[in-house]
Amino acid sequence: YMRFSQRSENLEPSVTLGASEKAKQLKAQGADVLSLTVGEPDFTTPVHIQEAAVEAIRSGKTSFYTPTAGIPQLKQAIVAYLKKYYGLSYDTSETMVTDGAKFALYTLFQAILNQGDEVIIPVPYWVSYGEQVKLAAGTPIFVKGKEENQFKVTAEQLEEARTKNTKAVILNSPSNPTGMIYSKEELEKIGAWAVEHDILIVSDDIYGRLVYDDNVFTPIATISEKIRRQTLIVNGVSKSYSMTGWRIGFVAGDKDLIKAMSDIASQSTSNPAAASQYAAAEALNGPQDSVEEMRKAFEERMKRIYPLLLEIPGFKLQRPQGAFYFFPNVKETMEICGYNDVTEFTEALLNEAHVATVTGQGFGSNENIRISYATDMKTLEEMVKRIKEFVEKKR
Numbered sequence: 205y206m207r208f209s210q211r212s213e214n215l216e217p218s219v220t221l222g223a224s225e226k227a228k229q230l231k232a233q234g235a236d237v238l239s240l241t242v243g244e245p246d247f248t249t250p251v252h253i254q255e256a257a258v259e260a261i262r263s264g265k266t267s268f269y270t271p272t273a274g275i276p277q278l279k280q281a282i283v284a285y286l287k288k289y290y291g292l293s294y295d296t297s298e299t300m301v302t303d304g305a306k307f308a309l310y311t312l313f314q315a316i317l318n319q320g321d322e323v324i325i326p327v328p329y330w331v332s333y334g335e336q337v338k339l340a341a342g343t344p345i346f347v348k349g350k351e352e353n354q355f356k357v358t359a360e361q362l363e364e365a366r367t368k369n370t371k372a373v374i375l376n377s378p379s380n381p382t383g384m385i386y387s388k389e390e391l392e393k394i395g396a397w398a399v400e401h402d403i404l405i406v407s408d409d410i411y412g413r414l415v416y417d418d419n420v421f422t423p424i425a426t427i428s429e430k431i432r433r434q435t436l437i438v439n440g441v442s443k444s445y446s447m448t449g450w451r452i453g454f455v456a457g458d459k460d461l462i463k464a465m466s467d468i469a470s471q472s473t474s475n476p477a478a479a480s481q482y483a484a485a486e487a488l489n490g491p492q493d494s495v496e497e498m499r500k501a502f503e504e505r506m507k508r509i510y511p512l513l514l515e516i517p518g519f520k521l522q523r524p525q526g527a528f529y530f531f532p533n534v535k536e537t538m539e540i541c542g543y544n545d546v547t548e549f550t551e552a553l554l555n556e557a558h559v560a561t562v563t564g565q566g567f568g569s570n571e572n573i574r575i576s577y578a579t580d581m582k583t584l585e586e587m588v589k590r591i592k593e594f595v596e597k598k599r
């Protein structure tokens with residue numbers, strides 16, 4: 205049966221998952237591949253979180269469907285979390301548990317977009333935003349954050365992109381792939397613009413706990429009550445608690461919007477996995493030491509590897525402020541090595557140097573590659589060495 209929908213035929217599969225698959229295949233053939241592709245912390249999920257899931261399983265809490273929007277215990281933990289880390293008060297009816305932040309975004313676009321509605325997406329962007337908007341019959345409108353402005357977009361640029369069909373704008377700070385953080389002043393302007401034109405702010409805060417040096421993460425929802433009411437917070441446990449495989453995300457925002465999203469989830473997934481929800485409740489409520497330990501480890505790697513990357517001929521990059529990615533501009537490196545396509549360049553790095561990175565193409569850039577530092581120091585050091593050797597050999 206080969207009669208597929210246009211929707212599915214127009215879809216770009218995730219380049220990050222694709223790159224990681226390719227690396228795995230090469231590895232399976234016996235190659236010593238360094239994999240710096242996916243954004244998944246290399247730590248095991250903290251033991252007290254594991255135990256909460258085991259306890260839920262053993263005590264028979266997993267033989268039932270849970271409420272679609274999540275178990276009350278986890279929703280209360282989300283409310284407490286938002287109070288503690290954002291200083292904001294939400295009612296449990298203004299929150300929802302989702303199958304990862306990824307599915308939160310998916311249900312959101314299904315809930316708000318009609319054919320032709322536009323969502324403004326700053327470039328570089330996380331790979332899934334545009335594709336999810338398209339799956340909901342919406343139109344992604346890409347606005348390029350200038351590299352000189354740390355890849356961030358300004359309220360003026362957003363205003364230029366606005367049309368009568370603009371429904372939402374996505375902000376992701378700290379950013380995947382750039383690692384940059386929007387300042388309070390920048391967010392004030394963007395927030396005021398969104399309120400003035402009644403545009404929903406989708407604030408993807410998934411890397412909010414992973415911030416380095418003296419940088420500060422300001423969630424846009426905390427800037428004013430008006431802006432908070434214009435914002436849907438998207439967050440989750442994947443990155444800060446090393447829980448990518450558990451698939452738990454959450455949102456907070458307008459009650460009616462949450463209801464619409466929850467209705468869509470009720471007809472698609474029913475509920476996020478029960479055991480994962482109990483584990484996530486423990487993650488949010490329990491001791492937070494491991495979050496800080498992991499953050500410190502990422503920071504140490506960033507500090508050590510950032511200056512080394514600058515030594516690679518042609519590599520230009522800004523010091524990451526948060527998340528766990530380097531996003532070097534490799535235009536000059538490509539020139540030195542004789543490539544003019546960044547995807548070809550990353551493929552050569554993989555096949556010849558056995559270093560798996562992700563082409564900037566999937567994030568909307570022809571000049572950058574993404575290197576995840578959610579991996580051990582030895583691998584990262586070896587990665588720098590191999591890329592250097594690769595460039596030396598080609599020049």
Ligand code: PLP
Nearest residue numbers: 243304305306330380440442453
């Ligand atoms: N948002 C951003 C910016 C991400 O990088 C990711 C994961 O890579 C997600 C959302 C989705 O996270 P999850 O579905 O694991 O909660």
